[in-house]
Amino acid sequence: MTNLLEVNNLNICFRNGKSITQPIRNVNFTVRSGEILGIVGESGCGKSVTSLAVMGLLPPKSSEITKGEIIFNEQHIEKMSEKQLQNIRGNEVSMIFQEPMTSLNPVFTIGQQLMEPLKQHKSLTKVQRKERIIEVLKQVGIPRAEQIIDEYPHQLSGGMRQRVMISLALLCEPKLLIADEPTTALDVTIQAQILELLKRIIAETNMSMMLITHDLGVIAEMCHRVVVMYAGSVVEEASVEELFDNPLHPYTKGLLKSLPSQNERKSALYSIAGQVPRPNELGQGCAFANRCEFATERCLTAAPPVFSVAQHKAKCWLLDETVGGVFSE
Amino acid sequence: MSKERLLSVSGLKKYFEISQGMFKPKIVVKAVDDVSFDIYKGETFALVGESGCGKSTTGRTILKLTEPTAGEVLFKEQNIAKLSYETMRKLRSQMQMVFQDPYASLNPKKTIQQILMEPLNVHKKFEPHERLNKIIDILKVVGLSEAHLHRYPHEFSGGQRQRIGIARAVILNPDFIVADEPVSALDVSVQSQVINLMLEIQKKLQLTYLFISHDLSVIQHMTDRVAVMYLGRIVEIANTEELFASPKHPYTQALLSAVPISHPKEKRERIVLEGDVPSPANPPSGCTFHPRCRFASDICKQIAPSAVAFSDTHMATCHLYNLEGEKK
Ligand SMILES: Nc1ncnc2c1ncn2[C@@H]1O[C@H](COP(=O)(O)OP(=O)(O)OP(=O)(O)O)[C@@H](O)[C@H]1O
Ligand SMILES: Nc1ncnc2c1ncn2[C@@H]1O[C@H](COP(=O)(O)OP(=O)(O)O)[C@@H](O)[C@H]1O
Ligand code: SF4
Ligand code: SF4
Ligand SMILES: [Mg+2]
Ligand SMILES: [Mg+2]
Numbered sequence: 001m002t003n004l005l006e007v008n009n010l011n012i013c014f015r016n017g018k019s020i021t022q023p024i025r026n027v028n029f030t031v032r033s034g035e036i037l038g039i040v041g042e043s044g045c046g047k048s049v050t051s052l053a054v055m056g057l058l059p060p061k062s063s064e065i066t067k068g069e070i071i072f073n074e075q076h077i078e079k080m081s082e083k084q085l086q087n088i089r090g091n092e093v094s095m096i097f098q099e100p101m102t103s104l105n106p107v108f109t110i111g112q113q114l115m116e117p118l119k120q121h122k123s124l125t126k127v128q129r130k131e132r133i134i135e136v137l138k139q140v141g142i143p144r145a146e147q148i149i150d151e152y153p154h155q156l157s158g159g160m161r162q163r164v165m166i167s168l169a170l171l172c173e174p175k176l177l178i179a180d181e182p183t184t185a186l187d188v189t190i191q192a193q194i195l196e197l198l199k200r201i202i203a204e205t206n207m208s209m210m211l212i213t214h215d216l217g218v219i220a221e222m223c224h225r226v227v228v229m230y231a232g233s234v235v236e237e238a239s240v241e242e243l244f245d246n247p248l249h250p251y252t253k254g255l256l257k258s259l260p261s262q263n264e265r266k267s268a269l270y271s272i273a274g275q276v277p278r279p280n281e282l283g284q285g286c287a288f289a290n291r292c293e294f295a296t297e298r299c300l301t302a303a304p305p306v307f308s309v310a311q312h313k314a315k316c317w318l319l320d321e322t323v324g325g326v327f328s329e
Numbered sequence: 330m331s332k333e334r335l336l337s338v339s340g341l342k343k344y345f346e347i348s349q350g351m352f353k354p355k356i357v358v359k360a361v362d363d364v365s366f367d368i369y370k371g372e373t374f375a376l377v378g379e380s381g382c383g384k385s386t387t388g389r390t391i392l393k394l395t396e397p398t399a400g401e402v403l404f405k406e407q408n409i410a411k412l413s414y415e416t417m418r419k420l421r422s423q424m425q426m427v428f429q430d431p432y433a434s435l436n437p438k439k440t441i442q443q444i445l446m447e448p449l450n451v452h453k454k455f456e457p458h459e460r461l462n463k464i465i466d467i468l469k470v471v472g473l474s475e476a477h478l479h480r481y482p483h484e485f486s487g488g489q490r491q492r493i494g495i496a497r498a499v500i501l502n503p504d505f506i507v508a509d510e511p512v513s514a515l516d517v518s519v520q521s522q523v524i525n526l527m528l529e530i531q532k533k534l535q536l537t538y539l540f541i542s543h544d545l546s547v548i549q550h551m552t553d554r555v556a557v558m559y560l561g562r563i564v565e566i567a568n569t570e571e572l573f574a575s576p577k578h579p580y581t582q583a584l585l586s587a588v589p590i591s592h593p594k595e596k597r598e599r600i601v602l603e604g605d606v607p608s609p610a611n612p613p614s615g616c617t618f619h620p621r622c623r624f625a626s627d628i629c630k631q632i633a634p635s636a637v638a639f640s641d642t643h644m645a646t647c648h649l650y651n652l653e654g655e656k657k
Contacts, residue, residue: 042516042517042518042519043487043516157605157606158605159605160605187379187380187543187606188379188543188545188584188587188588189379189583189584189587189602190379190605191587191589192586192587192589192599192601193601193602195589196599196601214516214517215517215589216517216591217546217588217589217590217591218589220589220590220591220592220593220595221589221590221593223593240593241593241594244592244593244594254518255517255518258517258518258520258521259517259546259591260521260524260546260547260549260550260551261546261591262591263550265549265550265569265570266528266550266551268525268528268529269521269524269525269550270521271518271521271522271525272518272521273522275486275488275489275519276486
């Protein structure tokens with residue numbers, strides 16, 4: 001499989017007056033064509049910022065890519081002008097956001113909003129555009145597609161709005177779909193419908209997907225490979241089976257062990273003590289050291305590099321001694 | 330577990346009237362529509378269902394934070410609707426609430442000490458000189474310390490704020506706590522810490538919980554009995570283990586099957602529900618689940634099913650079963 005997207009050594013920092021926010025530090029991952037890559041991590045760990053960077057949507061005034069590259073389909077996103085980005089965005093790469101209501105414009109009909117990307121990126125006649133829109137709405141399982149195009153977002157339920165968002169993202173048949181918590185705002189029964197839909201679309205097309213979530217169940221359900229983020233860095237990368245069967249990083253291990261399904265009913269759940277360090281509390285060493293039961297002197301003084309064991313990577317000192325990991329970056 | 334009844338809810342209704350402007354008829358939202366259940370001392374009773382099905386409204390009405398439209402709530406066998414102001418005030422200290430959003434539920438202008446002192450002052454609990462010590466004790470119970478007394482809510486993480494919310498709820502030494510989605514806003518690694526805290530103080534302080542959640546894996550882990558709500562009504566009640574092993578109502582079956590798997594190799598047969606939850610302002614006729622139910626028949630569209638008892642502890646409302654709890 002070839003790599004559709006390569007994020008190499010990405011560093012992002014924010015300039016926000018006095019407040020310090022979590023910078024993105026040395027993030028590496030790839031998305032292969034046709035695969036679903038999961039990105040999992042806690043609130044504030046940098047999932048959304050990373051995906052915005054891939055879309056070229058970082059706020060220009062307050063943020064900056066200080067190092068690294070984002071190569072999409074052999075083109076350097078980080079070097080592109082806004083005009084070049086506009087040609088790609090919503091066309092070759094598109095995004096579904098967490099909150100469908102904030103990303104649909106309340107004053108335009110569904111049809112008007114779906115018309116825009118087609119006008120911008122495809123040379124179709126008016127009739128062809130309408131046909132394409134109805135086709136995509138049907139693909140995402142919207143009943144009465146012909147009528148819905150004349151309705152406004154507030155007339156639709158949450159699940160329907162998320163379907164419209166997905167159809168908007170699919171219109172131009174992108175190569176990469178970035179879905180940032182696409183089902184977090186939805187109920188479980190609706191979540192099951194939407195995940196089913198996304199899985200079907202990826203299987204039917206050659207599209208790739210970056211699926212961002214904090215829910216390990218959604219990861220297990222959907223993904224081929226997984227990247228685990230913690231405090232602005234990638235700490236582990238593996239195939240989904242490897243990650244669940246043989247997690248290498250103590251943070252991932254802790255997350256999996258703390259799932260209620262992994263604990264006897266009514267017993268105290270396994271839990272990772274403490275909390276994510278604030279950006280100004282990060283020291284020289286491993287960002288997880290203050291919560292890690294395996295931390296040694298070395299973890300406090302030196303940040304661990306990435307070690308790999310076959311296709312499985314983790315950023316943890318334990319790997320060099322215990323499993324014979326190979327220093328990989 | 331002793332089967333001493335702490336709370337009894339019967340025929341509870343809460344309708345909201347929404348004005349559409351002059352000359353237009355008002356819309357009536359039947360947020361809670363004829364709900365009945367008992368909660369026994371020391372147990373954790375769960376209310377589960379999708380957003381808008383009436384879980385929070387049920388919890389708030391029980392605590393008399395809003396007035397019911399109809400129905401009765403007995404707390405320790407006293408009808409709380411009929412209590413005098415003074416008796417209700419005393420009872421209130423025995424019934425507390427923990428909210429979903431630890432950010433919104435604490436006053437940002439007050440220190441932790443002030444936040445925790447307020448209920449003690451209002452209810453004149455303990456001698457004034459003892460109160461500070463009591464606050465420090467409670468902070469320790471929830472895993473915080475004296476060092477936090479003079480800090481403000483924004484200086485804490487989400488998990489710590491939820492600990493403060495729990496401290497505020499238990500400081501008056503209540504018997505009963507309504508916990509409305511207490512861990513939903515928290516990250517996974519913090520969620521398990523707060524669940525553990527709730528389990529621990531339940532034992533230590535002999536609490537009874539009404540635990541409201543839409544997260545079925547948390548419900549399965551920490552509750553004793555579950556009531557499943559759909560559009561303002563309870564469609565099934567059972568012991569937690571029995572509900573997960575043998576759900577009877579088609580909605581419960583679909584809800585359980587929709588939970589994401591917990592390991593990539595797990596296979597689950599999914600019952601995909603068509604469409605969305607209808608509006609509680611205009612619920613479907615008969616069994617309100619019928620437009621989405623794969624077993625719906627003519628009778629379901631016309632007549633609301635009554636409760637069927639499968640055992641002393643398991644009931645569901647569905648036409649699929651006869652009154653003996655057998656499939657028709
Ligand atoms: N425009 C911005 N200016 C300054 N800081 C920002 C900005 N956007 C995000 N951040 C900070 O960057 C960090 C990573 O944020 P990000 O939104 O990527 O988190 P996330 O992993 O998506 O979390 P969540 O699960 O809550 O969505 C956070 O500390 C956040 O406060
Ligand atoms: N104060 C209110 N005014 C009008 N409608 C309300 C009010 N509170 C709740 N509702 C409606 O009642 C129904 C049940 O709400 P709620 O109890 O909050 O559901 P849940 O907690 O199960 O998500 C919803 O349709 C909601 O919109
Ligand atoms: S490097 Fe050290 S502190 Fe960091 S996760 Fe590995 S063992 Fe723990
Ligand atoms: S009563 Fe009918 S519609 Fe309602 S859940 Fe039972 S079978 Fe389905
Ligand atoms: Mg985010
Ligand atoms: Mg609620």
